[in-house]
Amino acid sequence: MNAIVTPVPNRAEPLILLSATFIISICGLIYELLAGTLSSYLLGDSVYQFSIVIGLFVSSMGVGSFLSRYMPEPLEQSFTVAQTLTGILGGSSAPLLFFAFTWLDHYNFYLFFICISLGGLVGLEVPLVTRILERHHTLKVNISNVLTIDYIGALAAALLFPLLLMPLLGLMGTSLLFGLLNVSIAIIMIWLFKDRVNVKLLSIIAGTGFIFLSTLLFHSEKILNLMERRLYQAPIIFAETTPYQRLVLTRQQDRFRLYINGGLQFDSFDEYRYHEALVHPVMNLAVRPERILILGGGDGMAAREVLKYSQVQHITLVDLDERVTQLFSENPLLTPLNSFALKNAKVSIINKDAWDFLDDSNDYYDVVIIDLPDPQNSNLSKLYTKEFYSRISSRLTQGGLVVTQATSPFFARSAFWCINNTLDATPSPLREGATLYTQPYHSYVPSFGLWGFVIAGHHQVDWSTFTLPNAVELNYLYPEVLESLIHFSADTAFVNTAINTLQAHPLLDYYQIDSKRWFP
Structure with a gap:
């Protein structure tokens, strides 16, 4: 039996959906920026890395938009599932890429998988939201509203990422926090569409994703230190992501090494x-x-x-x-x-x-x-x-x-x-x-x-x-x-x-x- 909840007036649904679209748009661009930035840090060649990430992401969004026509009814359930999966994959993208670089071979395979999967899921957003809003407004009003909110969200993400998120949270923290935000939107959608979706099934999926990402966020510093210690082969005594670069300082007895964005800058021995x-x-x-x-x-x-x-x-x-x-x-x-x-x-x-x-x-x-x-x-x-x-x-x-x-x-x-x-x-x-x-x-x-x-x-x-x-x-x-x-x-x-x-x-x-x- 589902929990008793207070019904949401029908007239509030468009406002909640558009607000969710704004947050989802921010999350989508943040994932894209994270993949490009992390790959540039780990592999260098920022022009190539961002070109690949943007190309894969945007083209996959097109594929996702095309596939949205085949999403099964009810559309509200398809939309909620897509947001849950986006949050779980996007939130864990930075930890997964760090892990792939330090422990696994074929880093590019995992990068391409994340970009294509996330791009496809994000590409479902606008068509599905537009179709869900059909019962409230005409097509031209819906497209205008959804695209306006979507583009404003992209601008917000572009400003937040370098000015606030990277200096305060770093790559790992930003990835996990926005994954949680995405899953939270999915949870709100379950409540909003409670009379049109399988509440029990979606709650289990979203709840599991939220717990998973929360656990990773709680242990994010330990996880990052573990990966960086394997990468640098020495105890790390200082690590910080500044607005410009990732600094890591290692020490073995009286030997210090400074790394910037993964590249050795000096070894105190020579x-x-x-x-x-x-x-x-x-x-x-x-x-x-x-x-x-x-x-x-x-x-x-x-x-x-x-x-x-x-x-x-x-x-x-x-x-x-x-x-x-x-x-x-x-x-x-x-x-x-x-x-x-x-x-x-x-x-x-x-x-x-x-x-x-x-x-x-x-x-x-x-x-x-x-x-x-x-x-x-x-x-x-x-x-x-x-x-x-x-x-x-x-x-x-x-x-x-x-x-x-x-x-x-x-x-x-x-x-x-x-x-x-x-x-x-x-x-x-x-x-x-x-x-x-x-x-x-x-x-x-x-x-x-x-x-x-x-x-x-x-x-x-x-x-x-x-x-x-x-x-x-x-x-x-x-x-x-x-x-x-x-x-x-x-x-x-x-x-x-x-x-x-x-x-x-x-x-x-x-x-x-x-x-x-x-x-x-």
């Missing part, structure tokens, strides 16, 4: 090799290294190396993510890694996009150090374009130099030389019709293998004049090492490439092709 190679050549080849700009490098380790030079007057460090600079300036476990550089009076920290900073700045610098992540997506690739380098060259003093990390000349040979060639094609504002001079070089960092760098400036640097001051304490860059850094073997030697520009991002293609060759 990071000095990378940072000494990045900083000291340019500091000794610049004419007067007094005012320094560091783009990226929020861990403070490049600043640590710069501060070894007494002539440095000021360092401006620009890093997009405030959480990174806060972590490495305040955490007592991490501040010794950069010798408390971010607390030094000579260092000013600005949390801002590097491109925007250069557009707004009127200052000139003797040395610019670019310590940004690899160009694995279009947002990062734009920071390796001719247009970006032109902004930097206009901020260099006459004897100033810029250095950038440039990926691996071995594992990403074409990408490395593309960065060099793009800098080489960047106009020099001090010499009409001329471009920047470049000096490519490399260093061996055990955690990353052979790693490349490029120095560029208005004047040609003479590597043979490069000597290291005795007062500067180093662990790797001894004089006998310096000469070897500018010599490239046959398998890393120069290759001709296209120039990386905002109009076209050949660097992104080079990087992805090279990466897939070594890490398929």
